[in-house]
Amino acid sequence: EAEVAQSPRYKITEKSQAVAFWCDPISGHATLYWYRQILGQGPELLVQFQDESVVDDSQLPKDRFSAERLKGVDSTLKIQPAELGDSAMYLCASSLGSTGATFGSGTRLTVV
Amino acid sequence: AQSVSQHNHHVILSEAASLELGCNYSYGGTVNLFWYVQYPGQHLQLLLKYFSGDPLVKGIKGFEAEFIKSKFSFNLRKPSVQWSDTAEYFCAVNNNDMRFGAGTRLTVKP
Numbered sequence: 001e002a003e004v005a006q007s008p009r010y011k012i013t014e015k016s017q018a019v020a021f022w023c024d025p026i027s028g029h030a031t032l033y034w035y036r037q038i039l040g041q042g043p044e045l046l047v048q049f050q051d052e053s054v055v056d057d058s059q060l061p062k063d064r065f066s067a068e069r070l071k072g073v074d075s076t077l078k079i080q081p082a083e084l085g086d087s088a089m090y091l092c093a094s095s096l097g098s099t100g101a102t103f104g105s106g107t108r109l110t111v112v
Numbered sequence: 113a114q115s116v117s118q119h120n121h122h123v124i125l126s127e128a129a130s131l132e133l134g135c136n137y138s139y140g141g142t143v144n145l146f147w148y149v150q151y152p153g154q155h156l157q158l159l160l161k162y163f164s165g166d167p168l169v170k171g172i173k174g175f176e177a178e179f180i181k182s183k184f185s186f187n188l189r190k191p192s193v194q195w196s197d198t199a200e201y202f203c204a205v206n207n208n209d210m211r212f213g214a215g216t217r218l219t220v221k222p
Contacts, residue, residue: 033210042116042202042212043156056209091156098144098163098206103156 002026004104006092012110018080021107025074025094031055033101034067034077035091043091049075082111114139116205118213125193126221133188133216135203144206145186147177150215151199159201162186173197195222 005024013019025032030051035043047057051072069075087110093101119134147159160171167179177188198220203213
């Protein structure tokens with residue numbers, strides 16, 4: 001079964017440092033999502049891509065977060081500088097239209 | 113504001129009990145509705161989805177959900193839960209983007 005690949009699985013970084021996460025969606029999936037999930041809460045949409053274009057980044061803290069999907073395939077989410085409150089699970093998901101998203105295993109970020 | 117509400121934060125049941133988890137949304141127009149499950153230590157997995165047609169949809173592992181348009185609801189049900197159903201359950205709505213509820217933690221006692 002096709003999977004959404006994310007790396008790294010775990011990341012520990014000091015506050016004020018830069019950190020980046022990578023996602024490779026299922027082949028052919030035009031829609032790619034980045035979510036942040038804090039323990040005990042539901043996933044919060046950060047950014048949605050349709051191919052290489054951003055469809056929705058209304059919840060993305062643009063002063064420190066950026067996301068790109070240059071060739072419309074894999075994607076990178078960056079945080080610079082990281083803050084303590086950024087500690088969370090960062091999830092990537094992809095979908096073919098509105099058929100339901102397939103999620104990756106996520107990157108657990110700890111900011112110390 | 114558009115939102116997805118899950119009424120129950122934590123539900124505790126004994127094995128063989130029936131389950132119903134509530135989900136309401138506030139989006140207007142056409143929406144696609146989903147239930148996802150997250151088992152301990154695992155990633156989110158799709159349980160079932162509704163796009164159109166029969167408002168009663170069946171998913172994996174004996175779960176089903178009913179879409180009631182007039183109530184903006186999409187409740188998840190299972191007639192008889194098992195210990196292995198212990199997990200976090202998330203309702204999601206797709207209306208141009210996919211938004212999730214806060215989740216309901218289900219604990220099934222053996």
